[in-house]
Amino acid sequence: MPRARYKHLVDQFAADIRSGDLPAGSQLPTHRQLAAQKGIALVTASRVYKELEEMGLVSGETGRGTFVLSASHGIDQPTLHEGMIDLNFNSPSLPNQTELLRSGLRQLALSGDLEALLHYQPHAGRKHERAIVAGHLTSRGLNTDADNVLLVSGAQHGLAVAAMALLNPGDVVAVDALIYPGFKVLADLHKLELVPIPMREAGPDLDALEQLCQSRHVRAVYAMPTLHNPMGWVMSLAQREKLVAIARRHSLTIIEDAAYAFHADTPPPPLATLAPECTIYVSGLSKSIATGLRVGFIVAPIPLIAKLERIIRATTWNTPAVMTALACRWIDDGTVAKLEAQKRQDAMTRQSLARTILSGLHFTGHPAAYFLWLNLPEETRADQVVMALMKANISVSTAEPFATTDNPPHAIRLALGSVSLETLERSLKTVRQVIADHSY
Incomplete structure (x- = not known):
């Protein structure tokens, strides 16, 4: 039996299990029945089921047969047990950050503004804090002011606020074929239809986006032009201008996710600078400073501010005042800029290590990012x-959480920022060996 056909059979079973066409608990044909149905050798049928079992999709029970496991048995975002090495999620922290937090909290405790932090804040944030954020974003090439800025509880909350305020269930949103998984979860909860844009080597196929807008009523496009997760792209100025032209021509709202933008050194202007009238810019400090610092920001056109404020009020009322005050203090005194520069350098060190160990394999990524595709x-x-x-106590992600197409590519995303360099080096060598062991 040709190898391609054998692998196709494995893939078809896997797709049917993930889609629910083969629900949990379903009994699959016996090995002999499968061999007869598909016209394959018995040993090949056994190999198909063995691979499905190794993928965690079925369970073979002696004397009873082979059964489909629950869809929740998936392995893309596992709960880490003690001793598991996390190359799935990034939570980078520099050695001096704990002391920075202690110092920052002491300074905040001595502030004359402390009592104000015990009370409700304006839904969009206090005006002087919005002004500090506006200055921070201006340094990144986004020309804005306090009136266009809203403070939210992290970038994920910012994306949710944007979707809930501006889109309705059933709306079509154009997205890349691989995107940040958090937006997929949000779209599912808000009943948005995500339509994938094919990918090219250095970004989305914008001609395909144009054709999509001509055939479907697309309401919005979700984009990560500056350091795409998971591909690491930084779209060129020409690509950005073309995307903006399409958005204007078809009256699209652009949702610009800039969570990882700080990693890129002197990128082209944000989409929100090129098209401020139709772009919702979302970012935060979770990636650049610490995942526990749940402070984010939205930049939006003035006519949309009231709608966005209404959703902030409905979901969190306002950002946690203490965390927002700490974050703005760190922006104002240069701590954020310093940490971002240090993390860019740390990410470059880790990328270089990963590329050396994985040399010869086909990978994609930005040289200053904390992840590699x-x-x-x-x-x-x-x-x-x-x-x-996982059996070697290393957690990584398949392409499935990132994919918006029916057939995710066979790839893994490696998060490089959550473990020590020594652990990372050892783990990446294991990754390479496991891939070699499973290549035919």
């Missing part, structure tokens, strides 16, 4: 690689 060799199945790494 690794396309697996032909015929190598991501689920098997991920399961094998």
Whole structure:
């Protein structure tokens, strides 16, 4: 039996299980029945089921048969047990950050403004704090002022506020074929229809976006032009101008996710600078400073501010006042800029290490990002690689959480920022060995 056909059979079972066409608890044909149905050798049928079991999708029970496991048994975002090495989620922290937090909290405690932090804040944030954020964003090339800025509880909350305020259930949103998983979850909860844009080597296929807008009533486009997660792209100025032209031509709202933008050194202007009248810019400090610092920002056209404020009021009322005050103090005194520069350098060190260890494999990423996209060799199945790494106490993600297409590529995303350099080096060598063991 040709190898391509054998792998196709594995992939078809996997797709049917993930889609629910083969629900949890379903009994699959016996090995002999599968061999007869598909016209394959019995040993090949056994191998198909063995691979599905290694992928965590089925369970073989002696004397009873092979059964589909629950969809929640997936391995893309596992709960980490003690001793598990996390190459799935990034939570980078520099050695001096704990002391910075202690010092920052002491200074805040001595502030004459402390009592004000015990009370409700304006929904969009206090005016002087919005002005501080506006100055911070202006330094990144986004020309804005306090009236256009709203403070939110992290970038994920900012995306939710934007979607809830400006989109209705059933609306069509154009997205890249691979995107930040948090937006997929948000779209599912808000009943948005995500339509994928094919990808090119350095960004989305904007000609395909134009064709999509001509055939469907697209309401918005979700984009990460400056350091795309998971691909690491930084769109060129020409690409950005083309995207803006399409948005204006078809009256699209652009949702610009800039969570990782700080990693890129002197990128082209944000979409919100090129098209401020139709762009909602969302960012925060979780990636650049600390994941526990849940302070984010939205920049929006003045006519949309009231709608966005209404959703902030409905979801959180206002950002936590103490955290917002601390974040703005750190922006104002240069701590944020200093930490961002240090994290860019740290990410570059980790990227260089990863690229050296994984040399010869097909990977995509930005040289200053905390993650790397690794396309697996032909015929190598991501689920098997991920399961094998879990057995080695290493957690990574397949492409499935990021994919907006029906058939995710066989690739893994490696988060490089949550472990020590020594642990990262050792883990990446294991990743390479496991891939070699599962390549045919």
